[in-house]
Amino acid sequence: xxxxxxxxxxxxxxxxxxxxxxxxxxxxxxxxxxxxxxxxxxxxxxxxxxxxxxxxxxxxxxxxxxxxxxxxxxxxxxxxxxxxxxxxxxxxxxxxxxxxxxxxxxxxxxxxxxxxxxxxxxxxxxxxxxxx
Numbered sequence: 001x002x003x004x005x006x007x008x009x010x011x012x013x014x015x016x017x018x019x020x021x022x023x024x025x026x027x028x029x030x031x032x033x034x035x036x037x038x039x040x041x042x043x044x045x046x047x048x049x050x051x052x053x054x055x056x057x058x059x060x061x062x063x064x065x066x067x068x069x070x071x072x073x074x075x076x077x078x079x080x081x082x083x084x085x086x087x088x089x090x091x092x093x094x095x096x097x098x099x100x101x102x103x104x105x106x107x108x109x110x111x112x113x114x115x116x117x118x119x120x121x122x123x124x125x126x127x128x129x130x131x132x
Contacts, residue, residue, distance in 0.1 A: 059115055062113070063113045064078050064114075069106040075088060084123075087125065088124075089126070092127065095129055102130055106130070111131040114127075
């Protein structure tokens with residue numbers, strides 16, 4: 001009976017362990033200048049401009065099999081959604097499951113997990129994890 005309960009608990013917790021990870025970074029910049037005051041006998045003028053810029057970047061991943069790889073340019077991965085193309089940025093890192101840098105070029109048929117940013121039209125790779 002205990003084994004059955006432990007098995008059920010493990011089965012219920014497994015999806016939580018393999019949930020998709022997502023990292024969201026928000027940056028807020030506020031710029032303002034001190035009030036400029038001009039005083040004469042009858043006139044007082046005060047200005048206070050302020051601007052706010054918010055940038056949100058989200059990193060997601062796609063897992064699949066490499067179909068095409070052009071070093072320094074693009075990688076095409078066959079995933080559950082079909083073939084997906086990615087642009088390789090200059091900062092893109094190719095590592096193995098342990099986090100060690102892979103120096104050999106990717107080859108067709110390798111299983112990978114690609115972490116990227118940007119919309120579907122311009123996905124930019126940040127990290128490639130080789131799962132083989």
